[in-house]
Amino acid sequence: MADSGGLTRRQRDVLGAVGDSLRARGMPPTRAELGESLGVSAQTADFHLRALARKGHLRLGRQARDLELLGAEAAPSFRAVPLLGRVAAGNPLSAIENLEDVLPVPEGSGADFALRVQGDSMVEAGILDGDRVLVQQQDFAAKGEIVVALLGEGDAIEATVKRYLPAKNRVILRPANAMLEDRVVRPGEAFSIAGRVVGVIRLWG
Incomplete structure (x- = not known):
């Protein structure tokens, strides 16, 4: 079920895990790392990241760690x-x-x-x-x-x-x-x- 922001509980968990990685390590997680932290496969983690990108909460690049939080979730920018x-x-x-x-x-x-x-x-x-x-x-x-x-x-x-x-x-x-x-x-x-x-x-x- 989606919350008032249009996100499912799992999508909120994914956003939280990405933010935690940025704050603790200075870099976003790979799909494999994200999946491990959430108890799902890397493919499932990628599915949720793509859904969040479509909803405008993050930007995905071509490299494993190339993603950026947007909007209210935005962290300091990376290159x-x-x-x-x-x-x-x-x-x-x-x-x-x-x-x-x-x-x-x-x-x-x-x-x-x-x-x-x-x-x-x-x-x-x-x-x-x-x-x-x-x-x-x-x-x-x-x-x-x-x-x-x-x-x-x-x-x-x-x-x-x-x-x-x-x-x-x-x-x-x-x-x-x-x-x-x-x-x-x-x-x-x-x-x-x-x-x-x-x-x-x-x-x-």
């Missing part, structure tokens, strides 16, 4: 950024730039792309193995900022997430893990900054 692969928080990892997915991020976050973290060298900065770091693309950074650094040239380029500490005649890339040592870049070594880390997304489960 999609590309998830480009892995970056090491540990020993430098071969840079991977293939598009893996897209991630919704809040408008105003400053992020241009995201990278999946591998390793534990930044745990004391709250960046864990498996996290997605949001990166603002730029080739410079202020002292002490966390950056995505590129080391090497050509096919041998490696990427790592570290705190950027420029010093006389060298650059120090410092981990946020007391068990690990600095990576020192000396004159003549190929080094560049791909961007500045502006946020972290953690997926549970």
